[in-house]
Amino acid sequence: MALSSYNHQDIRQEAVLIIKNAMVLSMDSQSNYWEDATIVIRGNTIESVGKMQDAEEKYPEARVIDGAGKLVMPGLVNTHTHVPMTIFRGYADDMPLHEWLYEYIFPIESEFINAENVTLGTRLAMAEMLRSGTTTFNDMYYFVDEIARVVDATGMRAVLSEGLIDFAAPGSPTPEEGLRISEELIRKWGSHPRITISVSAHAPYSCSAKLIQDGKALADKYQVPFNIHLAETRKEFDQSIARTGFTPAGYLESLGVLDKNLIAAHGVHLTPEDIDLLAARGVSVAHNPECNMKLASGVAPVPTLLKKGVKVGFGTDGVASNNNLDLFEEINTAAMLHKLISNDPTVLDAKTVVEMATIGGATVLGLDKEIGSLEPGKRADLIILDMKQPHAHPVYNIYSLLVYSMKGSDVETVVIDGRIVMENRKFTYLDEEGLYARAEEVAAQIRERGVELAVLNGKKNLHQS
């Protein structure tokens, strides 16, 4: 695969950008929150945050955004997703994970995942993420060079990885080819200011021990994160015990790959010993509450993980299982879900889940020195929410309001790496014209093929009424 060139300098940047008169929630270690503050951004970096009277005099060249009636906070961090899968949104619902994955998703992926459709699906995903306040995402999929080009062009920040798997995957006929592509991607995109290339093995049940270890070795060689789906379902847990004699987490320990650069997606079926193991090794967990509920996979033991010191961030998973990329929904659901499951309405309080969605997610991705909070010296990744909404009042507690009342659709303006990538819900670098119609055209082809496959295989016919 010859990877095409990129030029992120095409994206315009203000010399100085000021946001004034705004409510500002910093998510810094002092929990600073101001009801009326000013943020000064120079290039891609936050220069100051807090009370300031004379910002416009001090920076006469600045572009100024009036933040009156608005809330500014760090952009949200999605620690686990598969963005091109937007084209499968709603293709197969209301069924168990293994049936959904092996009988519906894998067959359709093998036919429809190509460079063109990955570009389309990623563009649709970038639009959806920006509209709901996500500024950084961690992705595992195929045709990652195409994903990176869309990320580069639209101004998003991302950690991207090619999914290694034992069978022939779209764009990668063998696991060896997958490893080669992963390394080529790291070399090509490694110096991009908004893109990190990481390495991913799909799951303990779909990758050989050697593939998992080779993938981890490659990640270690370049000091980038290593991702793997872990202990998502009871079936996976039981099969792991039967096949390896270990729990899924114990099996990864036996392979020697558990460490602070490993991001385990899901972590639903963990024994107390598994939790201690993840804590001891410094492993991070990407928590996907809505996907786990919808597929009836279970509930990750997040309150215990946090208590033991495991880093936990939020993920949406791909929209084929969720079915959206809105992290505001995940934090709301998680805050309620863990109260119910723990039979304790005090767990996962509002502030904790906002932390997990911002600085916590940044920590999971190893980016906490750069993003996740609004502090001088950090990259300017922030979202501006419209507070002139009925559900945004009254404000007794800003964290509670964000978690239990505000919505992704309240996000009006998004700044990433100092650039305004969405302003008043209009994208700066993404053309919506024709995007939705093109998604429907591809969906029509997928639906038609799905009906054929159902007939051929005697499966449930999902799309013929």
Add this chain to the structure above:
Amino acid sequence: MALSSYNHQDIRQEAVLIIKNAMVLSMDSQSNYWEDATIVIRGNTIESVGKMQDAEEKYPEARVIDGAGKLVMPGLVNTHTHVPMTIFRGYADDMPLHEWLYEYIFPIESEFINAENVTLGTRLAMAEMLRSGTTTFNDMYYFVDEIARVVDATGMRAVLSEGLIDFAAPGSPTPEEGLRISEELIRKWGSHPRITISVSAHAPYSCSAKLIQDGKALADKYQVPFNIHLAETRKEFDQSIARTGFTPAGYLESLGVLDKNLIAAHGVHLTPEDIDLLAARGVSVAHNPECNMKLASGVAPVPTLLKKGVKVGFGTDGVASNNNLDLFEEINTAAMLHKLISNDPTVLDAKTVVEMATIGGATVLGLDKEIGSLEPGKRADLIILDMKQPHAHPVYNIYSLLVYSMKGSDVETVVIDGRIVMENRKFTYLDEEGLYARAEEVAAQIRERGVELAVLNGKKNLHQS
């Protein structure tokens, strides 16, 4: 109490309103869905729905809305809420129901619930409901004449009731006075085209047997629904057994009040015998999944209730416990939650929850002959959603899209009783100017008093940082 007069004729109505070129989901008994259809509304009534070429020629006097790129469906029905409680949104979170209710909500309600604040809170609630697609709600609270006046003025449809309770309630010093107010409300508002007055007893644990029976007798006298909170928490269930020898549902049976005009809010802690009893008596259940999760109350056995033939609709409960009035969030959460709890990803499929939120909710309220689906002869209560959104594509299955991907914020235009009450997110009969600032002023008083009460009573001090 002298109830003031009203004049709903102030609200303008088009002679004929046409919505053309729209995707239309009828929720009728044939599950009709058209990708390109026309709806004709005359006065407050739907005249036709479906494919139609010459609507504008046939009705030259009509006001025409172009529905291209939009989805039209019945307005959502909220079967359980307390709308004036918007002024307490986020006042006390992340604690158990009984502590929340008795130590935080009741003391503050007793001081701040008056005619003026009920009007303010109801106006804020109407704004929030319209913005998220609710056209009918079922309310239990105090100062109901004020609530009715706001409903009348803003164009909403509602079933309203004064909450009967054993102790002195805001605006109603004794239970007897509550009963007198309830009857006066029925007489005053009984002929209003969009308002039904019903009767409510707060709960089996907060009302005497006599009060519950007197309330039910009053409801029967005027053939209106009777509401009660039922079996919301494990504590309530256990105390009922200890005090009465019955489960909460069994206790109501012993009082002779279970029948098809009873709407039980919550119904979380029900034995198999209780479920059979509710089914046999034709009782309806208002399911409030988010409130029940957030307060760790439990999960109502909705799949079983539906299987046994119990009518179930969705409620948000008051925003002090939820903390919003968005039914799109409730249907999304319910569809995922019951899959998780049942350990079966096929239960509460997308179509079932959309039915529960529309025609099912209308049935719970006894209004299914008038609203809940788009059919000729029914009242024109409908919402128009903007589909030019990244999360609205592709459309493989319209029910799945609505439940798992769409949001309340996609609602652009709302028609109730044939009147356009919100158009392109601008309210026709509700002035937002000053509404949010006034809510913050009242919240500041409540917060200050909350701090004083905390000091006086040695409680957790929620609002002093």
